[in-house]
Amino acid sequence: MNSKINAKNSCPIARSLDFLGDAWSILILRDAHAGLTRFEQFRKNLSIAPTILTKRLATLTEEGILEKRVYSEHPPRDEYVLTTAGRDFLPVLFMIGDWGRKYRGDGKLVRFLDAEAGTEIKPVLLDEVTGAKIGSRPIQIIQPDVEM
Amino acid sequence: MNSKINAKNSCPIARSLDFLGDAWSILILRDAHAGLTRFEQFRKNLSIAPTILTKRLATLTEEGILEKRVYSEHPPRDEYVLTTAGRDFLPVLFMIGDWGRKYRGDGKLVRFLDAEAGTEIKPVLLDEVTGAKIGSRPIQIIQPDVEM
DNA sequence: TAACATACTATCAAATTGATAGTGACAGTT
DNA sequence: AACTGTCACTATCAATTTGATAGTATGTTA
Numbered sequence: 001m002n003s004k005i006n007a008k009n010s011c012p013i014a015r016s017l018d019f020l021g022d023a024w025s026i027l028i029l030r031d032a033h034a035g036l037t038r039f040e041q042f043r044k045n046l047s048i049a050p051t052i053l054t055k056r057l058a059t060l061t062e063e064g065i066l067e068k069r070v071y072s073e074h075p076p077r078d079e080y081v082l083t084t085a086g087r088d089f090l091p092v093l094f095m096i097g098d099w100g101r102k103y104r105g106d107g108k109l110v111r112f113l114d115a116e117a118g119t120e121i122k123p124v125l126l127d128e129v130t131g132a133k134i135g136s137r138p139i140q141i142i143q144p145d146v147e148m
Numbered sequence: 149m150n151s152k153i154n155a156k157n158s159c160p161i162a163r164s165l166d167f168l169g170d171a172w173s174i175l176i177l178r179d180a181h182a183g184l185t186r187f188e189q190f191r192k193n194l195s196i197a198p199t200i201l202t203k204r205l206a207t208l209t210e211e212g213i214l215e216k217r218v219y220s221e222h223p224p225r226d227e228y229v230l231t232t233a234g235r236d237f238l239p240v241l242f243m244i245g246d247w248g249r250k251y252r253g254d255g256k257l258v259r260f261l262d263a264e265a266g267t268e269i270k271p272v273l274l275d276e277v278t279g280a281k282i283g284s285r286p287i288q289i290i291q292p293d294v295e296m
Numbered sequence: 297t298a299a300c301a302t303a304c305t306a307t308c309a310a311a312t313t314g315a316t317a318g319t320g321a322c323a324g325t326t
Numbered sequence: 327a328a329c330t331g332t333c334a335c336t337a338t339c340a341a342t343t344t345g346a347t348a349g350t351a352t353g354t355t356a
Binding site: 001038039043050051053054056072075076077078 | 301302303304305306313314
């Protein structure tokens with residue numbers, strides 16, 4: 001899909017897709033949350049072509065999800081760290097992972113534990129207002145103007 | 149990214165990306181959750197080329213997220229409805245939307261209300277075990293074997 | 297001086313995308 | 327019977343994107 005095409009859409013999902021609609025970007029964000037920061041770390045871990053990695057890192061940086069930071073002046077070396085927006089992407093990753101565990105979960109999978117409690121994390125998405133699980137009650141969609 | 153390449157990855161996020169790593173697929177799922185079922189509905193609402201729509205619907209159907217159903221024998225007409233796996237994708241859409249609302253939320257946006265309570269839905273992702281918000285406590289990642 | 301490390305860029309074939317036009321099966325209208 | 331319309335697509339093909347491979351720039355270490 002043409003990038004930046006969703007930026008003015010009234011749907012918040014569509015707006016996120018300008019960078020999200022790409023598998024590499026999501027995997028880069030996953031790795032960034034796992035602590036990777038450097039070009040070579042991402043490249044090796046993902047087996048991604050450097051041309052593609054360069055482009056994805058640039059987009060994620062422009063979009064304010066990663067931040068380029070110099071970690072060595074001599075030799076000149078940069079790394080990529082998550083911004084607040086990037087860190088706030090974690091719940092999306094968890095939901096994607098949760099879906100994958102349920103419906104693509106054959107074989108051995110990585111597990112995510114609460115480091116303090118030592119228990120496996122079981123994500124549940126609630127509506128803070130009603131306290132109900134999202135999906136358990138009917139939803140009403142309200143358009144800002146008249147168009148869908 | 150080459151499709152089906154993540155199917156055997158030990159990461160549940162990577163596994164989901166075989167169909168998720170594409171903006172059109174996510175928008176189709178969004179529309180399916182909003183009640184759209186027919187080829188022409190998706191095509192018009194998304195302004196997507198029919199060639200692409202055909203391919204995306206086929207993939208989502210193969211992946212078990214949508215189901216093709218005949219809704220008219222004469223004339224022969226098919227529609228696409230969400231499977232259980234497709235319906236369970238709703239929390240992912242909500243998290244993506246929530247992120248978009250926070251970080252791409254300039255201007256008028258669609259709103260999602262709890263139809264019974266009439267209140268705007270505020271999604272929160274909790275760990276069911278500890279009750280803590282996901283992202284508020286350190287996470288431990290455990291690999292099934294040795295590889296990352 | 298040679299090897300190594302890191303973060304890339306250049307090149308280019310192959311695959312994918314997506315715009316446009318058309319098709320097949322039928323229904324309804326004149 | 328002949329048109330017009332609807333719907334779910336397929337055919338074609340130019341343009342864009344992907345991604346594999348090789349190379350570069352800037353340094354450090356042996």
